[in-house]
Amino acid sequence: MAGVTVDGVTESRTDRGYAAGLDAADPLAGFRCRFADDGRGLIYLDGNSLGRLPLATAERIAQVVREEWGSGLIGSWDHWMGLPARVGDLLGEHLLGAAPGQVAVSDSTTVNLYKLACAALDARPGRRVIVTDDDNFPTDRYVFQAIAAQRGCELRMIHTDMDSGLDEATLRAAVDSDTAVVSLSHVAYRSAALADMAAITDLVHASGAVMLWDLCHSAGAVPVQLDACGADLAVGCTYKYLNAGPGAPAFLYVRRDLQDRLRQPIWGWMGQRNLFEMGPDYDPVPGIERFTTGTPQVVGVVAAREGARLLAEAGIGRLRDKGVRLTEYLIALADAWLLPLGCSLASPRDPARRGSHVTVHHPRARQLCQALAARGVITDYRAPDRVRYGPAPIYTRFTDVWDAIDTTRQLLETDHVPAERAS
Ligand SMILES: Cc1ncc(COP(=O)(O)O)c(C=O)c1O
Numbered sequence: 521m522a523g524v525t526v527d528g529v530t531e532s533r534t535d536r537g538y539a540a541g542l543d544a545a546d547p548l549a550g551f552r553c554r555f556a557d558d559g560r561g562l563i564y565l566d567g568n569s570l571g572r573l574p575l576a577t578a579e580r581i582a583q584v585v586r587e588e589w590g591s592g593l594i595g596s597w598d599h600w601m602g603l604p605a606r607v608g609d610l611l612g613e614h615l616l617g618a619a620p621g622q623v624a625v626s627d628s629t630t631v632n633l634y635k636l637a638c639a640a641l642d643a644r645p646g647r648r649v650i651v652t653d654d655d656n657f658p659t660d661r662y663v664f665q666a667i668a669a670q671r672g673c674e675l676r677m678i679h680t681d682m683d684s685g686l687d688e689a690t691l692r693a694a695v696d697s698d699t700a701v702v703s704l705s706h707v708a709y710r711s712a713a714l715a716d717m718a719a720i721t722d723l724v725h726a727s728g729a730v731m732l733w734d735l736c737h738s739a740g741a742v743p744v745q746l747d748a749c750g751a752d753l754a755v756g757c758t759y760k761y762l763n764a765g766p767g768a769p770a771f772l773y774v775r776r777d778l779q780d781r782l783r784q785p786i787w788g789w790m791g792q793r794n795l796f797e798m799g800p801d802y803d804p805v806p807g808i809e810r811f812t813t814g815t816p817q818v819v820g821v822v823a824a825r826e827g828a829r830l831l832a833e834a835g836i837g838r839l840r841d842k843g844v845r846l847t848e849y850l851i852a853l854a855d856a857w858l859l860p861l862g863c864s865l866a867s868p869r870d871p872a873r874r875g876s877h878v879t880v881h882h883p884r885a886r887q888l889c890q891a892l893a894a895r896g897v898i899t900d901y902r903a904p905d906r907v908r909y910g911p912a913p914i915y916t917r918f919t920d921v922w923d924a925i926d927t928t929r930q931l932l933e934t935d936h937v938p939a940e941r942a943s
Contacts, residue, residue: 685713
C-alpha cells in the first residue's frame with residue numbers, strides 16, 4: 521500500500537498513524553464534538569441505521585418540551601403549524617436539490633411510500649403495473665405487494681444483484697406502456713450501490729410512467745438533485761444520516777407541477793383547506809401540504825430541522841467527499857486484511873457507484889457482527905451473510921475505520937467468531 525509522510529514520518533496506509541494523519545487534515549473534524557458521546561469509546565459505524573444525537577438537538581428538544589409545550593401550550597401551534605413544510609424546504613435546499621414548496625416532513629417512509637404510490641397509480645388510469653426490484657428494502661416491497669393486492673394490479677419484480685446493484689437494461693426491459701409507477705432505492709440498503717437517478721428517471725418517463733425514489737440511504741450522504749433530474753416523487757427517512765432520532769418523521773417530495781394533479785389516499789385534516797372550519801367534505805389544500813395527513817409529530821420535526829441545519833453547515837459536497845474517502849479507505853484495509861481471511865467485498869468498488877457504506881460478505885457474518893459489538897465496534901448484520909460498515913461523514917473518523925477493520929481482522933485471525941449453532 522502506498523504511504524504518506526506525516527510529521528516527517530512515512531506511514532503505510534495500514535498504519536494507524538496514516539489514519540490519524542487523515543483525521544488531522546479532515547476539514548469536517550470539528551463536527552464530531554457536536555454529537556453526544558458517553559465516553560465509552562464506541563466505534564460507531566451504524567449511523568446509516570440510527571445517527572448519533574447532535575448536542576444542539578438535545579438542547580432544542582428540551583426547550584421545545586419545557587417552553588413551547590410546557591409553557592406555550594396550545595398557543596405554540598401558531599408557529600408549529602407549517603413546520604413540516606418549512607423543514608421540508610430546508611431539506612430541499614441543502615440536501616435534495618429541490619426548490620421550495622416541494623418537500624414536507626410527515627409520517628414514516630413506509631406510509632409515504634403508500635401515499636405516493638397510490639397517488640401515482642391513480643394518475644395513470646388504464647395502466648396497472650408497479651415495477652420495483654427484489655433487492656429493494658423490505659418495507660417498499662411489502663407496501664407495493666399490498667397495493668397490488670388491494671387494487672388488483674400487477675407487481676413486476678425485477679432481479680437486482682445484491683452486490684453490484686440495479687441493472688438498467690433489466691429495468692428497461694421490464695417497463696412498458698402498462699407501467700404506472702416504478703419505485704427504486706437510490707442507494708441500496710444492503711450493498712450501497714448507487715443508482716443513476718437522472719438516467720433512470722428519463723428511462724421511466726420515456727414509457728410514460730411515474731418514478732418514485734426512496735432516498736433513505738442517500739439523504740445527507742450523497743448529493744441528490746431531484747429538480748435537475750426531473751424526478752416526480754421521492755421519500756426518505758430522517759433518522760439515519762440526518763440524525764433526527766428514533767422514529768423521527770420521514771420526508772416526501774412531490775414535484776410542483778404534479779401536486780395539484782395528484783391525490784393521496786389518506787385524507788387527513790392536516791391536508792385540508794381551511795382545516796379549522798371543520799368542513800363536511802375533504803377538499804385538499806393546493807401545494808405540498810396536501811400530502812401530509814394528521815397532526816405533525818412536532819418534537820421529531822424539530823429534530824429533523826436541527827439535523828438538517830448541521831448537515832447544511834458541513835455542506836453536502838464536503839460530506840460526500842469525505843464519505844468517498846472513508847469508504848475508499850475502508851475498502852483498501854479490507855482488501856489488505858479481510859479478503860485473505862475469507863471475506864469478500866459486497867459493495868461496488870467504483871466510488872461513483874457507491875453510497876456512504878461498505879458491506880463485506882463473510883459466511884459467519886451474523887456472529888462476526890456480534891463479536892464486533894462485544895468489542896465495542898457497532899456495525900450491522902444484513903441477511904443473508906453480510907456485515908455493513910456505515911461511516912457517517914459528519915462524525916466518523918478515519919481512525920474509527922482503521923479500528924473497526926483492525927478489530928475485524930483480529931477476530932478472524934484468532935478465530936473468535938463462533939460457527940453458526942445448529943437450531
Ligand atoms: C431504504 C429504506 N426504505 C425504507 C425504510 C423504512 O422506513 P420506515 O421504517 O421509516 O418506514 C428503511 C429503513 O431502514 C430503509 O432503509
